[in-house]
Amino acid sequence: xxxxxxxxxxxxxxxxxxxxxxxxxxxxxxxxxxxxxxxxxxxxxxxxxxxxxxxxxxxxxxxxxxxxxxxxxxxxxxxxxxxxxxxxxxxxxxxxxxxxxxxxxxxxxxxxxxxxxxxxxxxxxxxxxxxxxxxxxxxxxxxxxxxxxxxxxxxxxxxxxxxxxxxxxxxxxxxxxxxxxxxxxxxxxxxxxxxxxxxxxxxxxxxxxxxxxxxxxxxxxxxxxxxxxxxxxxxxxxxxxxxxxxxxxxxxxxxxxxxxxxxxxxxxxxxxxxxxxxxxxxxxxxxxxxxxxxxxxxxxxxxxxxxxxxx
Numbered sequence: 574x575x576x577x578x579x580x581x582x583x584x585x586x587x588x589x590x591x592x593x594x595x596x597x598x599x600x601x602x603x604x605x606x607x608x609x610x611x612x613x614x615x616x617x618x619x620x621x622x623x624x625x626x627x628x629x630x631x632x633x634x635x636x637x638x639x640x641x642x643x644x645x646x647x648x649x650x651x652x653x654x655x656x657x658x659x660x661x662x663x664x665x666x667x668x669x670x671x672x673x674x675x676x677x678x679x680x681x682x683x684x685x686x687x688x689x690x691x692x693x694x695x696x697x698x699x700x701x702x703x704x705x706x707x708x709x710x711x712x713x714x715x716x717x718x719x720x721x722x723x724x725x726x727x728x729x730x731x732x733x734x735x736x737x738x739x740x741x742x743x744x745x746x747x748x749x750x751x752x753x754x755x756x757x758x759x760x761x762x763x764x765x766x767x768x769x770x771x772x773x774x775x776x777x778x779x780x781x782x783x784x785x786x787x788x789x790x791x792x793x794x795x796x797x798x799x800x801x802x803x804x805x806x807x808x809x810x811x812x813x814x815x816x817x818x819x820x821x822x823x824x825x826x827x828x829x830x831x832x833x834x835x836x837x838x839x840x841x842x843x844x845x846x847x848x849x850x851x852x853x854x855x856x857x858x859x860x861x862x863x864x865x866x867x868x869x870x871x872x873x874x875x876x877x878x879x880x881x882x883x884x
Contacts, residue, residue, distance in 0.1 A: 585753050585772070585781070589738045592777045593704070602734075602776040604838060605802065611776070620865045627868060636868030640675045643682055643861055643874040645689070648847060650854050651882045652813055656793060658761035659881055665691035665724065666877040668799075668818025669699040671735065671862025672714035673706065675874075679714060682861055683721035686876050693759065694724040696749075697818045697858065698733025698773060698799030700740060708739035712747055719747055726759050729768060733799040733819060734776035752797060754785035769812075770797040775819060775838075786810055801843040801857050808853035814881075815855035820844045822859030826871040845872075 595601050600611045627633040665686060672679060701711050722728055729750045732740065741751050750757065752770025759766050767789050771782040786796065786806055796807045800819035807815050822845040823832030835844040842848070848855050859875045 581755075582753060586738050586741075588779060589772065589777060592779075593737055596776060597704075603778050604776070605774060605778050606838065609838075623866050623868070627866070633868075636866070636870065637676070639869040639872075640863050640867040640874065641677060641681055642869075643678070643685055643876060645685060646875045646877045648856060648877060648879045649882055650814065650847075650856075650879060651884055652793070652854070653884055654793060654813065655881055655883050656761070656764035656766060657883065658764040659766055659793070660883045662693070662761070662881045663691045664816070664879045664881070665689060665694040665722065666697065666816050666856065666858055666879055667694070667718075667861055668697040668858035669733070669821055669860030669862050670696065670715065670718065671699055671702045671860075671864070672711050674702055674862040674864070675867040678862060678867075679717050682876065683717045686718070687721040687723075689723075689878060691722075691724045691878065693726040694722045694728040695768075695797055695816060696728065696730035697797055697816055698731050699735040699818065699860070699862070700730070700733070700744075701736050702862075702864070703735055704737040708737065708741070709743045711740060712743040716747065719749065729757070729770065729797065731770040731797050731799060732773050732777075734773045736773065754779075754781040756785065756789050766793040766795060768795050768797055771799075771803070773799045774803050775800045775836075786812070800837065801848075801855065802837055802839040804840050804843055804850050804853065804855060808851045812853055815850075815853055816858075816879075817855065818858040818860050820857060820860075821864060822846075822857070822872045822875075824860075824864060824869055824872055828871055830871055 602609045602611045756767050756769040769789050774782050794812045795814040796812045798817045801817045820835045861874050
């Protein structure tokens, strides 16, 4: 579904590009609670300092080994109101791939998920890193992962705060459905569930994200969002499942997985793993790739296979 001939997508693209330019040139992020100054401009200095520190402590090889050690996490989530036809439905959840950020990362991920046969695959944002590589090149790097996914109902993605508007068309040309503050229905034996996917709300928030969530009021609904920061609204609106990432699970954690950094402004208690907010169940992925450097401690990268069940 290209946005070239869709008026609503044209409006989305114009606004998204404006916000990307503002972030790039002025360092201003747009969030639910207003504008904030971004630290993006300091990313290169932070990366250099971090790599120097790892090398000085003799931890660089271990950090890279950990970053490459992606694993499949299995989750079974039970819902009393799940339509019967979807009992046992499986969702492969990937997030924060950050193509090219971890040497051999895409190849290792592809080998890991190839044997899986999910009903649906979702990617909850941050395919790029700081908007790089450009859209078509990023999808070329992701191609091995996409080819390894065999999902009956296809692959659906949303954009993250690192992703740019130029990613959408190459993704959709590759067969991935990109949800930009919009929803889609998944059918099974005359029954239906709805997926509602939002554009990033951490750096590129617009009211269209809230309107998209509110547009779907009935039935079993799954929210796909880059970050858990709008989970409260999803819970109020009666959503049943919320899948997200953004935090990398902390990426560098204390023993036991305790986060040092979560990069969240809201719902900081939802920064990693399975959680519940009222009647809403959610999962915040630790992600696949890496941010400032290919390094992880006490926080292994993951692909998550979620199985939906009735009681």
